Amino acid sequence: MKEGTDDVTTMxxxxxxxxxxxxxLPPSERLERxxxxxxxxxxxGGRHALxxxxxxxxxxxxxxxxxxxxxxxxxxxxxxxxxxxxxxxFTMTGTIRYHGQNITAADVDPVAVRRNIGMVFQxxxxxxxxxxxxxxxxxxxxxxxxDLEGRVERALVQAALWxxxxxxxxxxxxxxxxxxxxxxxxxxxxxxxxxxVLMDEPASALDPIATAAIEQLMHDLRDEYTFVIVTHNxxxxxxxxDMTAFFSVARGDEGERFxxxxxxxxxxxxxxxxxxxxxxxYVTGRFG
Amino acid sequence: MSAHGxxxxxxxxxxxPRRRAVNRLMEALAALSALLAIALLSLLVxxxxxxxxxxLDLDLLTKGPAGAFSFTPTASGFANxxxxxxxxxxxxxxxxxxxxxxxxxxxxxxARPATRGVVSLGLDVLNGVPAIVVGIFVFGLLVVxxxxxxxxxxxxxxxxMLPLVARATMEVLALVPASLREASLALGxxxxxxxxxxxxxxxxxxxxxxxxxxxxxxxxxxAPLLFTSSLVGSGVSWNPQHALQSVPVAIFEASEQADPTLxxxxxxxxxxxxxxxxxxxxxxxxxxxRSRRRIATSR
Numbered sequence: 001m002k003e004g005t006d007d008v009t010t011m012x013x014x015x016x017x018x019x020x021x022x023x024x025l026p027p028s029e030r031l032e033r034x035x036x037x038x039x040x041x042x043x044x045g046g047r048h049a050l051x052x053x054x055x056x057x058x059x060x061x062x063x064x065x066x067x068x069x070x071x072x073x074x075x076x077x078x079x080x081x082x083x084x085x086x087x088x089x090f091t092m093t094g095t096i097r098y099h100g101q102n103i104t105a106a107d108v109d110p111v112a113v114r115r116n117i118g119m120v121f122q123x124x125x126x127x128x129x130x131x132x133x134x135x136x137x138x139x140x141x142x143x144x145x146x147d148l149e150g151r152v153e154r155a156l157v158q159a160a161l162w163x164x165x166x167x168x169x170x171x172x173x174x175x176x177x178x179x180x181x182x183x184x185x186x187x188x189x190x191x192x193x194x195x196x197v198l199m200d201e202p203a204s205a206l207d208p209i210a211t212a213a214i215e216q217l218m219h220d221l222r223d224e225y226t227f228v229i230v231t232h233n234x235x236x237x238x239x240x241x242d243m244t245a246f247f248s249v250a251r252g253d254e255g256e257r258f259x260x261x262x263x264x265x266x267x268x269x270x271x272x273x274x275x276x277x278x279x280x281x282y283v284t285g286r287f288g
Numbered sequence: 289m290s291a292h293g294x295x296x297x298x299x300x301x302x303x304x305p306r307r308r309a310v311n312r313l314m315e316a317l318a319a320l321s322a323l324l325a326i327a328l329l330s331l332l333v334x335x336x337x338x339x340x341x342x343x344l345d346l347d348l349l350t351k352g353p354a355g356a357f358s359f360t361p362t363a364s365g366f367a368n369x370x371x372x373x374x375x376x377x378x379x380x381x382x383x384x385x386x387x388x389x390x391x392x393x394x395x396x397x398x399a400r401p402a403t404r405g406v407v408s409l410g411l412d413v414l415n416g417v418p419a420i421v422v423g424i425f426v427f428g429l430l431v432v433x434x435x436x437x438x439x440x441x442x443x444x445x446x447x448x449m450l451p452l453v454a455r456a457t458m459e460v461l462a463l464v465p466a467s468l469r470e471a472s473l474a475l476g477x478x479x480x481x482x483x484x485x486x487x488x489x490x491x492x493x494x495x496x497x498x499x500x501x502x503x504x505x506x507x508x509x510x511a512p513l514l515f516t517s518s519l520v521g522s523g524v525s526w527n528p529q530h531a532l533q534s535v536p537v538a539i540f541e542a543s544e545q546a547d548p549t550l551x552x553x554x555x556x557x558x559x560x561x562x563x564x565x566x567x568x569x570x571x572x573x574x575x576x577x578r579s580r581r582r583i584a585t586s587r
Binding site: 111114119141142185192194 | 476
């Protein structure tokens with residue numbers, strides 16, 4: 001599989017034939033740092049889920065987080081918008097700077113963090129409201145009441161859903177298909193104009209065609225937003241991401257398992273010339 | 289392990305016939321017990337309705353007792369009791385419902401697990417407090433020095449409703465998927481707006497169900513009202529500043545009288561009360577099923 005990675009299209013099914021969407025990385029001095037993650041460890045009930053992660057995430061790039069189950073990749077991106085705060089027994093150490101500001105500090109309101117850093121979840125979770133209200137509700141609550149209809153329409157257009165739903169905006173969101181629901185969730189997230197959109201395996205519950213639609217829209221929106229996407233679909237990371245972080249499961253001295261960052265580099269590098277043998281084993285399918 | 293074979297001989301060796309018989313016996317006992325419970329209910333409804341049928345007419349609902357006091361009359365109806373019960377239950381619901389819902393919201397949405405455990409236990413204990421004790425408590429708190437009133441009676445009933453409403457609400461809030469809360473929080477919506485705009489609308493059906501059950505329960509309570517709202521005149525009163533008659537207390541008082549017509553009226557009122565409780569319980573069940581279906585489809 002390693003041989004195929006320089007031409008990603010050849011290793012996917014014809015139905016999924018999506019062009020590699022990566023573009024050349026801009027020179028590093030032109031990259032703006034949006035997150036600086038330093039020595040982050042995450043614990044559930046006192047047990048490490050993630051140990052000592054440090055990396056930088058850049059503005060207007062798509063950053064993929066890949067790795068096997070249990071490597072802490074979801075835990076990691078949920079740290080970026082303080083979403084883990086709602087999990088009982090969760091604690092973390094280390095700092096995460098967002099535009100230079102430490103968002104893990106106790107005096108930072110997680111509501112303000114999430115206002116800037118939106119999230120799309122693994123399983124589509126539309127509100128039990130109409131398609132229109134799924135997007136309009138957040139806008140209204142957050143005080144973005146001017147041109148409500150225009151904002152809803154723009155979000156649906158951006159999420160490539162407008163044509164499919166424009167005639168039935170009052171229909172319940174749960175009447176949509178899974179892929180449409182997930183695009184609605186993306187529309188809901190971008191309607192409130194976040195700076196970053198975190199995506200926690202957004203396509204794992206979807207069929208290949210819906211997956212392709214979501215990749216297409218991330219591709220179309222990447223100049224306006226910064227995406228961080230967790231995926232265990234390596235082809236997806238290879239097609240989509242500019243930068244890729246590979247997490248893996250490590251074993252501690254007493255046999256306890258926790259996730260750690262193995263390697264973080266340009267996607268090209270991760271998939272063609274990884275520095276760490278564990279990365280190479282994973283991306284070539286020799287893992288486990 | 290040839291003993292586990294399926295031939296007849298092997299089955300006998302395995303004492304299978306005996307085990308099968310024991311199984312049948314236990315099944316039959318369990319079914320019989322279930323039947324007994326249903327039979328008891330049917331018998332109760334039948335015997336109450338049979339004795340009450342003679343006096344079951346519109347006068348019972350529309351006319352007050354004939355005498356000066358509800359317990360020395362020559363009887364024509366229980367209108368004051370039905371009016372009083374209505375006022376008492378509505379007032380009690382108005383008191384218990386908001387506090388019960390907010391308690392449940394606090395416990396499921398905001399409290400730490402340790403606090404939740406302690407308060408939930410408190411609710412369960414409150415639920416187990418005998419109604420007569422609640423009556424004495426409210427008597428000491430609101431009646432001594434001020435006299436009986438509909439408010440005091442309603443407050444006593446509200447004490448009994450509170451844990452029922454809170455517990456029912458907690459149960460249905462727990463059914464609301466966490467993914468919906470996360471979806472809202474991830475937009476940068478504050479937790480209380482998430483609760484109000486996303487969680488609570490999902491729970492309305494369950495809250496209505498719990499409240500309906502609580503209404504059915506307290507509508508038949510006598511003990512809390514004896515001390516707090518029982519010394520009444522014979523006229524129909526809607527004013528909760530004075531003591532109000534109620535159906536269970538009126539049944540109790542009428543059954544203590546010598547007049548056989550009053551006895552029959554007590555049975556008739558008991559029939560009406562029973563019918564009300566049966567209907568509200570059934571309605572609550574239907575509502576519960578409906579709201580559970582709604583939550584299931586939104587998951």
